[in-house]
Amino acid sequence: MTVQLIAMQLFSGLALGAILIMVALGLSIIFGMLGIVNFAHGALFMVGAYAGLYVAGLTGSFWWALVLAPVLIGLFGMLIERFLIRPLYGRSPDDPLLLTFGLGYVLVEAVRILFGTDGIPFSTPAALRGVVNLGIGFFPLYRLFVIGVVLAVLLLLWIGLEKTKFGLIVRAGSADPLIMRVLGVDISKLWLVVFGIGVGITALGGVLAAPMRNVSPEMGTLVLAEAFVVTVIGGMGSLAGAVIAGLVVGVAVSMTSLFAPEMATIVMFALMALILLVRPNGLYGRAAPGL
Structure with a gap:
């Protein structure tokens, strides 16, 4: 066991954490704005990977897949919100949860039939194959690219939410949608766009993950569990929490794989339990009123 090996495993954890951040960001955006726990999120991650595979096969370009697939699946997410989820607003919170749970199964079965x-x-x-010498060892160029793309997405998301009028409306609508309606803001359209953005970010995560694993109908199942762990650790609806928790979980899983591979899947759930014992609302979660 060398220092170089440990350092390279840490970088691998960052790459894994980057993918988890993408999926958890989508979950957090949708929950933070709409209050919906989207159980179809893992399936949409998988559909994003298949959409990337299809676009890459059609155009012969990974770069077109990276751009078009998230946009297409984001638009698909907007259709889901408009025609399936919107009629359930104002009803029991269990209704959209059960709907998205069933929708996830429908998407998986549809992909099995088609592919x-x-x-x-x-x-x-080809441009991203090979390795890069980081001084402490050689690291796959593609994984560095994934980390770079996630950093760029985080920067654009921060600018969009903190420095634009749309971001101001989104943050205000998340805090008090009733007041925004009184002020004349069409909350329904806002929720439509936010849901599409959340799904599009998740689909981008699926495209980025595809070259690191086989694209299969079941690829979203474990990712969904991991994304919920990250979201709960960071605090439901907290974007900053999703980023920090994604990195922590990615590094924890990667390092555990090095020292005790049989514990790699368990460690993230143990970490979640530990965090919740200390901070019941997660690292950046807000306590419910009266607690």
Whole structure:
């Protein structure tokens, strides 16, 4: 066990954490604004990977897949919000939860029918193959690219939410949608766009993850569990919490894989339990009124 090996495993954890951040961000955006726990999120991550595979096969370009697939699945997410979820607003919180839970199964079965049950390899683009010497060892260039894309998305999201009028409306609508309606803001359209953005970010995570694993109908199942762990640790609806928790979980899983591989899947759930014992609302979560 060398210092170089440990350092490289830490970088691998950052790459894994970057993917988890993308999925958890989508979950947090949707929950923070709409108050909906989207159980179809893992399936939409998987659909994003398949959309990237399809666009790459159609155009012969990974770069077109990286741009078009999230946009297409984001638009698909807007259709889901408009025609399936919107009629459930004002009803029991269990209704949209059960709807998205069932929708996830429908999407998985639809993909199995269209593409089969076997995993499909997604080739790493030629420009991103190979390794980079970081001084402490060699690290895959594609994983560095993934980390860079996630940082760029985080920057754009921060600018959009903190420095634009749309971001101001989103934050205000999340805090008090009734007041925004009184002020003349069409909250329904706002929720539509926010849901589409959340789904599009998740689909982008699916495209980025595809070259690191086979694209299969089941690829979203574990990712959904991991994303919920990250979201709960960070605090439901907290974007900053999703980022910090994603990195913590990614590094924890990666390092555990090095020292005790059989514990790699368990460690994130143990970490979640530990965090919740100390901070019941997560790292950046807000306590419910009266607590």
